[in-house]
Amino acid sequence: MSGSKKISRRDLLKAATVAGIGGMTLGLSKVGEAASPKEKPPAQTKSKKKILGVDVIKVGGQGVISGAHADYGWQIQSGAILAIDEINAKGGILGSKLELKFMDEELKPAVAVKNARYLATDWGAHLLFGVDSSGSAMAVGPILPELDRICVFDHASTHRLTEELVYGKGIKQIFRIAAPVYQESNLAALIFKEFPNIKRWAGIHCDYEYGYSVWALFKDTLKKYRPDVEFVSIAWAPFWTMDFSSHISAVMAAKPDAIIATPWAGEGVMLLRQALMLGVFDNIQAWFQCMGGSVDILEGISREVAAGKFKDKLWATARYIHNYPDSPENNKFVASFRKRWNRFPNYSAENAYSTIYVFKAALEKSRSLKTPDLIKAMEGLKLMTPAGERFFRPEDHQAIYSVPGGRVVTDPNYPIPILGDLKVFPAQAYYRNPPFEALKMDK
Amino acid sequence: MNEGKKDMETLVFQGLVGLSVSMYLWLLAAGLTIVFGVLGVLNFAHGSLFMLGAYFTFTYYGLWGVNFWLAIALSLLSVAVVGYFMERFFLRHIYHLDHAYQLLLTFGFILIFDDAVKMIWGGVAKIPPMPSFFEGTVSVVGRPFPFYNLFIIGTGLAVAIVVWLLFEKTWWGKMVRASASDREMASAIGVNIPTLFTGVFVFGAMLAALGGALGTPVRVVAPGIGAAMIIQAFIITVIGGLGNLKGAFVGAIIVGTLSAYGILLFPVFELFLIFLIMAVVLMVKPQGLFGGG
Numbered sequence: 001m002s003g004s005k006k007i008s009r010r011d012l013l014k015a016a017t018v019a020g021i022g023g024m025t026l027g028l029s030k031v032g033e034a035a036s037p038k039e040k041p042p043a044q045t046k047s048k049k050k051i052l053g054v055d056v057i058k059v060g061g062q063g064v065i066s067g068a069h070a071d072y073g074w075q076i077q078s079g080a081i082l083a084i085d086e087i088n089a090k091g092g093i094l095g096s097k098l099e100l101k102f103m104d105e106e107l108k109p110a111v112a113v114k115n116a117r118y119l120a121t122d123w124g125a126h127l128l129f130g131v132d133s134s135g136s137a138m139a140v141g142p143i144l145p146e147l148d149r150i151c152v153f154d155h156a157s158t159h160r161l162t163e164e165l166v167y168g169k170g171i172k173q174i175f176r177i178a179a180p181v182y183q184e185s186n187l188a189a190l191i192f193k194e195f196p197n198i199k200r201w202a203g204i205h206c207d208y209e210y211g212y213s214v215w216a217l218f219k220d221t222l223k224k225y226r227p228d229v230e231f232v233s234i235a236w237a238p239f240w241t242m243d244f245s246s247h248i249s250a251v252m253a254a255k256p257d258a259i260i261a262t263p264w265a266g267e268g269v270m271l272l273r274q275a276l277m278l279g280v281f282d283n284i285q286a287w288f289q290c291m292g293g294s295v296d297i298l299e300g301i302s303r304e305v306a307a308g309k310f311k312d313k314l315w316a317t318a319r320y321i322h323n324y325p326d327s328p329e330n331n332k333f334v335a336s337f338r339k340r341w342n343r344f345p346n347y348s349a350e351n352a353y354s355t356i357y358v359f360k361a362a363l364e365k366s367r368s369l370k371t372p373d374l375i376k377a378m379e380g381l382k383l384m385t386p387a388g389e390r391f392f393r394p395e396d397h398q399a400i401y402s403v404p405g406g407r408v409v410t411d412p413n414y415p416i417p418i419l420g421d422l423k424v425f426p427a428q429a430y431y432r433n434p435p436f437e438a439l440k441m442d443k
Numbered sequence: 444m445n446e447g448k449k450d451m452e453t454l455v456f457q458g459l460v461g462l463s464v465s466m467y468l469w470l471l472a473a474g475l476t477i478v479f480g481v482l483g484v485l486n487f488a489h490g491s492l493f494m495l496g497a498y499f500t501f502t503y504y505g506l507w508g509v510n511f512w513l514a515i516a517l518s519l520l521s522v523a524v525v526g527y528f529m530e531r532f533f534l535r536h537i538y539h540l541d542h543a544y545q546l547l548l549t550f551g552f553i554l555i556f557d558d559a560v561k562m563i564w565g566g567v568a569k570i571p572p573m574p575s576f577f578e579g580t581v582s583v584v585g586r587p588f589p590f591y592n593l594f595i596i597g598t599g600l601a602v603a604i605v606v607w608l609l610f611e612k613t614w615w616g617k618m619v620r621a622s623a624s625d626r627e628m629a630s631a632i633g634v635n636i637p638t639l640f641t642g643v644f645v646f647g648a649m650l651a652a653l654g655g656a657l658g659t660p661v662r663v664v665a666p667g668i669g670a671a672m673i674i675q676a677f678i679i680t681v682i683g684g685l686g687n688l689k690g691a692f693v694g695a696i697i698v699g700t701l702s703a704y705g706i707l708l709f710p711v712f713e714l715f716l717i718f719l720i721m722a723v724v725l726m727v728k729p730q731g732l733f734g735g736g
Contacts, residue, residue: 066557067667070566207714235706238714240671242662243467245592246703249460252586253453253707266568266663273573274661279580279587300570443711 051094052369054126059084059098059359060119061352062105062112062130063155069107069265071296072132072348076154077102078341079349083356093360094367105131107239112136113143120147126369129355134158134209141165144173148371150378152358154351157181157319158209159217162396163436172375175397177358177390178319178351181210184290185217186430187317187405188260191423193225198285200232202256204247204263204271207236211262214290216441218260232256236443237263244271248278258286268292269300272314276304281311292316292408295346298417305417306410316419317405320347320387323418324404333386344416354385395434402427452584457707458700459583463592465699466599470654471672472679472691473606474647480686481623481643484534484545488552489651489676490669495556496522496652497664498564504659505571515656519649526648530641553670560666568665577660595657602650603692610688619643678717682724684734693732
C-alpha cells in the first residue's frame with residue numbers, strides 16, 4: 001500500500017494543533033463541572049444565629065480522578081466525605097454544616113489553578129484543600145493571597161511548597177497536612193544506611209518535580225551517613241509512561257545493589273510488575289518503592305506478594321499506613337472507613353479526613369472564617385489524628401508527624417499486604433528544619 | 444552519567460527491550476496508517492480503540508475468567524463491532540467534507556469513549572493478572588529477558604507478515620489498494636467502495652484492539668491510555684510516511700528502540716530525542732521515510 005496523497009503533512013500538523021486546542025477547551029469545560037449534583041447559588045444565606053455567620057461552610061477540594069492515578073482522587077474524596085458526614089451528624093462546626101465540592105485537577109497545574117479560582121470565587125468555597133500533583137501545588141500556592149483563602153495541601157509533597165513558598169516567600173495561606181518528600185527520601189536514607197552491603201544505588205524516578213526532589217534529598221542524606229555509596233544509574237519517566245521495561249533494563253545495566261523508585265499509583269504497580277518480569281528481584285538486594293505503602297499499590301501487587309515473588313526485598317513507606325499506629329483514633333478511622341467504603345484507607349484518605357478535622361479545630365479556635373484569623377489559629381495547631389499527633393510548625397506551615405517505613409509483607413489479619421518489619425524514626429530525625437538551604441536538584 | 448552503558452551486551456539487551464515496546468506502537472500505528480491511506484480519514488479516536496481493546500480483554504479475562512486467548516479474540520470482535528458503528532453511521536457521512544470535520548468528529552469520539560469507560564468501569568486503573576504460562580525469563584546476553592516480551596516481538600512480526608500478505612496477495616487487498624489509489628476508477632470497475640471502507644476501518648480498529656489487549660497482563664488498564672499512546676503513533680506515521688504500512692513498521696521500531704537507547708544513554712533529555720528525530724526526518728525527507736513513493 002503506498003501513501004495516499006489526499007492528506008498532506010500540513011493537514012496532519014494543522015489537525016494536531018486543533019486537537020491540542022480541543023484538549024485545552026476540554027480542560028476549560030471541566031472547570032465548571034459540579035461534583036455534587038445539586039448546585040447551590042454562590043450567594044450566602046447569612047445567618048445571625050450562627051457563630052461563623054453562615055449556615056453552610058463550603059469546602060472546595062481537588063484531586064486527580066481520572067487516569068492511572070485516579071485512585072488518589074477517589075481516596076481523598078472518600079476520606080473527606082467520611083469526616084464531613086461524621087461532623088455534620090454531630091451538628092457541624094459551631095452550628096454550621098459542611099458542604100463539599102470536589103474537582104479533577106488532572107495533574108495539570110493550569111487546571112488546578114482554574115479549579116481553585118472557580119471554587120473560591122464562583123462557587124464560594126470558604127476553605128480549600130487538595131491537590132495531588134506537586135506541579136499543581138506550586139501553581140495554586142501563589143494565587144491563594146489573591147483568592148484570600150487558606151488551602152490545606154493533603155498530598156502534593158515537594159519540599160519547595162513549604163520551604164520556598166511559605167518559609168521563603170511568606171505565603172501564609174499555604175498549609176500542608178501530609179508528610180512531604182522527607183518521608184520517602186530522608187527516611188529511606190536512614191533505613192538503608194544500616195545495610196553495609198548495599199553500596200550501589202540506582203533510581204527510577206518521575207520526570208517532574210516530585211521525582212527530582214526525592215532523588216536529590218535521598219542522595220544528599222545518604223551520602224552524609226555513607227560516603228562509600230555510589231549512585232550508579234538513573235532513569236526518568238514522565239506521567240503516562242505505559243511501559244517501564246526500557247527504564248528498568250537501563251538502570252539494571254549498571255548492576256545496582258538496590259533501586260529507589262518514585263512512580264506512584266497505577267504506574268507504581270506497573271513498574272513493579274514489569275520489574276518482576278525482568279527478573280530484577282533475583283539480582284538486587286532491595287527495592288524501595290517510595291509510596292508503595294499506599295493501599296492501591298498494595299492491592300495491585302497482592303498476588304505477587306502472596307506468591308513471594310519479591311523475595312522480601314520490597315520496601316516502602318507512605319504518608320500514613322493503615323496498620324500504624326495502633327491507637328484508638330486510627331483503629332476507629334480504619335473501621336469506619338472500611339464500613340463506609342469497603343476498602344482500606346490509603347494515606348490520601350487519612351490526610352483528607354484529618355484535613356477536615358483540622359478545619360474544625362481551627363474554626364473552633366478562631367471562631368471566624370476570615371483568612372488572617374484562620375492562619376493564626378492554624379499556626380502551631382496540635383491535633384490528634386489517625387496518623388498520630390500532628391503539629392503545624394509555624395515557620396513553614398508543615399504538619400510534623402512520623403510514619404514508619406517497612407518491608408512489604410503478607411499478614412493473616414489483613415486481606416492485602418501491609419508494611420511489616422517497621423522502622424520507626426521520630427519526625428525530627430528525618431524532616432528538614434528551618435532555616436532551609438535551597439537544594440540542588442539536578443535532573 | 445549511567446555506568447556500564449557502553450558495552451555491546453548492554454546495547455543488545457536494551458535494543459531488544461526497546462523492540463518489544465515498539466511492537467505495541469506498531470500495532471497501533473498500523474491501523475492508523477491503513478485508515479489514513481485508504482479512507483483518507485484522520486482518526487484521532489484510534490487510541491480509544493486501543494483502550495477499548497484493553498478494557499474488553501480485562502473484562503473477559505480478568506473479571507469473567509475467560510481463557511486468555513479467547514478473551515483476546517472476543518475483545519477484537521467487540522472492538523470490531525464498535526468500529527463498524529463508528530464507520531457505518533458516522534464517518535461515512537463526512538468523507539466528502541473537509542478534514543477539519545473528520546478531526547472534530549473523531550475527537551468527539553475520544554471524549555465519548557473516555558467518559559463511557561469511566562461510567563462503565565470507573566476511573567480507577569484496573570490490573571488484570573498475568574497468565575501463568577507467560578511467566579519466566581530466557582537468558583539473553585547473560586541477563587533475564589521476559590518470555591512475554593519475546594512473545595510480543597513474535598506477535599508483532601507475525602502481524603506484519605499477515606498484513607503484508609493480506610494487502611499484497613489477496614483479492615481483497617488488491618481491491619483495497621485499487622480504491623486507495625483511485626476511488627472513482629475502482630468504483631467504476633465494480634468495487635463496492637462503502638463496504639470496502641467499512642471493512643478496512645474495522646480491520647484497523649481490530650489491530651488497535653490487539654495492541655491494547657496484549658498490554659493487559661503487564662500494564663494497567665485506565666481511561667486515557669489510548670490518548671497517551673496516540674501521540675507516539677502520530678509521530679511514527681509522520682516519520683514513516685502517511686498511509687504507508689512499511690513506514691509505520693519501521694517508524695515504530697525507530698521510536699521504540701531509540702526511546703530505549705535514549706533512556707540508557709541520555710537520561711536527561713530522552714523525551715526530546717523522539718521529537719528531534721521527527722524534526723530531522725521532516726527536514727531531510729518531508730514525505731516521511733517511505734512516503735511519496
